[in-house]
Amino acid sequence: MNHNLHHVFLGRFRFKRSVSCPSFSCEGQSFFEELSSGTSSYFEEGFYNLDGKKQPFYQKRYFQFYPSHLLILKEDQSILHRFSLKAIIQFPLKVSHTHVCSEDLYRCDLVVEGFDKFSMNYNVRGRSKSYEILISYERIN
Numbered sequence: 001m002n003h004n005l006h007h008v009f010l011g012r013f014r015f016k017r018s019v020s021c022p023s024f025s026c027e028g029q030s031f032f033e034e035l036s037s038g039t040s041s042y043f044e045e046g047f048y049n050l051d052g053k054k055q056p057f058y059q060k061r062y063f064q065f066y067p068s069h070l071l072i073l074k075e076d077q078s079i080l081h082r083f084s085l086k087a088i089i090q091f092p093l094k095v096s097h098t099h100v101c102s103e104d105l106y107r108c109d110l111v112v113e114g115f116d117k118f119s120m121n122y123n124v125r126g127r128s129k130s131y132e133i134l135i136s137y138e139r140i141n
Contacts, residue, residue, distance in 0.1 A: 017135045020131045070083040103127050105126060
C-alpha cells in the first residue's frame, strides 16, 4: 500500500464541481473514512439549484490503495478508475485513467497537490457527448 497517498484520502473535504455543458456547478462536503488497511469509503453530499429549487445530491465510492495502483470503485464495488502509481509518491502527483462506457470515452486526471488539496478533471467524449467536469477538493480542519 502507498501510505503517503492513502493519508490524503482520509477526513473531511469541501468540494466544488463544475460541468461545462450544460453549464452547471454544485458544492458540498465529502467524507473519507478508513474501512480497513488500504481501503477508504468516500461519501459526498450537497445541494444544487435546478429551476429555482434546491435539490440534494449524494454519491458513494470506495478507494483501494496498492503499491502500484489506486482503484476507485463504484458503490456496487465495480471498478470505476484504475490509476497506475510510482513506488515513491511525491506531490504534486498527476495520474490519469481512461475508460470506455458504451460509445463514450471518459478520461479522468487526478491531481494531488498535497495532503489538503486535490482535484479530479473529467473529459467526456462520445457521439452525443462532449463536456468536461472539474472537481476541486480542500480539506476541512
